[in-house]
Amino acid sequence: MKELGKGVRIRIRLIGALFTLGFVLVAMRAFDLQVMQEKQWDERAERQHQKVIPLTPQRGTIFDSNGEELAVSVDVDSIYVEPRKLEDRADATQKLAKALDLTPRAISAKLKGNSNFVWLKRQVAPAQSEQIKAMKLNGVGAIKEPRRFYPNSNLAAHLLGFTGLDPKGLEGLELKYDKMILGRGGYLVMERDALGRGIGAGTPQVQGATRGHDLYLTLDKNLQYIAERELADGLREADAKAGTVVMLEPSTGKVLAMASFPEYNPNALFRYKPSQWRNRAVCDSFEPGSTFKVFLMAAALNEAVVSTTQKIDCENGSYRVGGKEIHDHKKYQKLTPAEIIKYSSNIGSAKIGKMLERKNFHRYIEEFGFGQQTGIDLPGEAIGLVRPPERWFEVDLAAISFGQGISVTPIQLVAATAAIANGGYLMEPYIVERVVDSQGQVTMQNQPRMVRKVIAQDVAHVVSRMMEMTTEEGGTATNGRVPGFRVAGKTGTAQKVDPVTGGYSSDKRVASFVGFLPVEEPRLVMLVAIDEPKKGVYGGLLAAPVFSRIAAQAMQYLKVAPNQDVPAGEALPSLEQIFAEATAPERAKAQEVTTSEASSGPQMPDFMGFSYRQVLELMEERQLNISFRGRGRVIEQSPGPGVAIPYGAPVWVRMAPPS
């Protein structure tokens, strides 16, 4: 046997060195791939391993100024299927169809295809979800998704707006503040293998969901309630088809109440026509009629083209301007400016308009905010119609002086009146007080914003006093009085433009009243407009009483002490009286969504999202006992909605704090 030669040893060592080099290269490559490029490959891996199903975002809550909930998101179950995990497809289809009230064909269509995950039915009733869960089918599950719920039903519906079945805001505040209210939906993340099948037996994970921000409104739910109730009553009395009430705080521009009619229930949106969704207070414009005279008077006094003591010849009720005859409803001779307002003289107004001149008048119209958006934080605000003064003929100047040939929105009219009430400052109306994120941090705080000073303070006071005279003996708005308070206001009655003839319609009118109280230090300014009343036409007769009723209750509610004698038989309503009536119609409305199917015997209403108090009221009415589990809002109930309650059966609701 021969020992190894020296050359052989060297060559073997050389091979050893080559190997070492090779393994060092492998190690470097591994370092590069696994340490340097880790993130990049990790992302690729995640992309290929995960199937992501977007979920409905959680919307924030909308609260009124007292922290009462106006719009909430309630978690309800959505049923999904992972078709590949289904064991007996035919059997499951039959069972699911029965439980979810779907046709077997619709279900098998969903189960077809190569999908890992399909929504079977989203946002199902708790009873259905309960049934599904009881079946314990492999591959069928429920995931909580938020559903928008308006606990007060019709209350402030036009203002709040609504959302689609997907959670995007479509109208009102829900639309205007959608970006803030809408949370991030998050995702259902399912792991999958290369063959596209879900990995793991567990339920899919929800990731990245964040809650939307909450809105706190300037709106007061109780004032809103009063306004809606009285408007509805007023419209019924006037046999009118539509109407609106807008109530602001004059010193700040805060919206305290905003009601429109016809109304709708956002919880059962599909039952209403889109015309019923319209927020008339900001989206519609109308001819203001005589209410516009106060702005003419304010402008004329501010420009000093007329003095308060000046006597203006009202031509005994008939006066020709630019070839057209204008009339007063009574024959007046010489009137002071205050009397022109008190008696609402068209001829006197036309004469003052002429003194003021077109350009000046137009400037004040714009400064009072007409012909432009007020900037209120609601979508779809109309601007009305204010023609440029170059195109006003003499007759136009006269007509505009008493509020014809011009159109304004209710919110513009109220905001402009607020400028008279608060000493001359046009305030931008707003409805959202603040926006608060899910951690309770204030992300946006609205402050009162003055648009401009329109008239001098003393002029504002003089005009206020003139408006107060309309509610005094002999004035046009004695029905607008509120016992115990000095009220300033102005009636308006305008013919509507006939869309067919283009001229004024003989029978279609808008009767309105705009005013504020108490005159010394106004707490609220309000417009009541009644559209196309069939019984009577005059604002003083139709709109002023509604104003009076709302204002009286509002003063009580706001605890403003009366400083005038209350005439006998005109006592202010007590708070108990105001809200004792409150529950009955509210309950009726709340029921509308839920138990529409009539049947004999007591029926279980749909309590989803109801509060303890609301549930209790409804059950008391039915004289039934109910047990409560948990606190907050109803998330589950037994028996299911619409199901007849068997005698002696356990009736319960499960509640959870709104998420």
Added chain:
Amino acid sequence: MEVRQGTDNSILLLAVCLTCLGVVMVFSSSSIMAVRDYGDSLHFLKRQGIYALVGFAAMALMMRIDLDILRKAAWPVLGLCTLLLLAVLIPGIGKKVGGAARWIKIAGVTFQPAEFTKIGLVLFMAHSLARKQEKVKNFRCGFLPYMVVLAVFLGLLLAQPDLGSALTLGIVAIAMLLVAGTRLRYLAGIGLVALPFLYFMIMNVDYRRRRIMAFLNPWEDPSNTGFQIIQSWIAFGSGGAFGTGLGESKQKLFYLPEAHTDFIFSVVGEELGFIGVIVIAAMFMLLVLRGLRTAINAPDEFSSFLAFGITLLIGMQAFANMAVVMGMVPTKGLALPFISYGGTSLVTTLASIGILLNVSRHLPGELR
């Protein structure tokens, strides 16, 4: 198992560790596939466990066998290997899997003759080169015969076809010739002759050409030809420094082709991370260095060449596999010794480790 005095314990320890690690990784990478295909998550684990036991037995046997007996068996083994390689090509005896006839079934045992051939050729060359001594520099006596044998074996392997084994065999044979002292110009000459053949072998076979192309630019067709290597990169990359944890690989869920055989190292990379990769690579490197040390210090040329050939065989395959799964060289079917699932490979690898350990026993006293 009894360890004889003088045996290189580090080689033994590395071989045992790598084998055990392999069994674990085979289970981790195959269990889900095993459920799908065999309804038993332990299907591959059980088998690899049995192969490991058989392999350890073969290793123990080879450690104790007299090297002279082994040397005398060199020619018969060479003949047997040739017969097996021929048999594999005969329809009915050879078993075709995926278009390649690589398996043969004798007495109920299925195995790959190519794995035997590797060790058989090493044994033959070690014996022959040691016998010829100075004559290896002679072309007709020391070079041509090996080329003839190699040509026959390579021809038979390519007929299967098994390019990976053929390349391994060719490289190991040439390296052994080189170490034994063959003139470089012969090797250069044979290289020049072989190159066009190699090119033809690769570029004329569609799937091989596609693999080369995929290696050069995997992103050109990431869902098809580039799929394997990209999936392997994703496995390594998403493993990161410390891995996703044993059993946590997602790439093994049918993203990686043959996760329990050729691409098992990618699963290691994903589950055990850079740390695991480095540790395993270092173990192989240590094994190679210990093997080469054994070769250098062996008492005679035969055992020296034998130890060298065995070390090279294992080291080459380990390096090639790692380089392939990391996309450093084009994809070709090569198992990672000790780790990859496969009975023939594991048993022959452990048997050759037994021979290596046998040689290490005979090292001069001071090196023990």
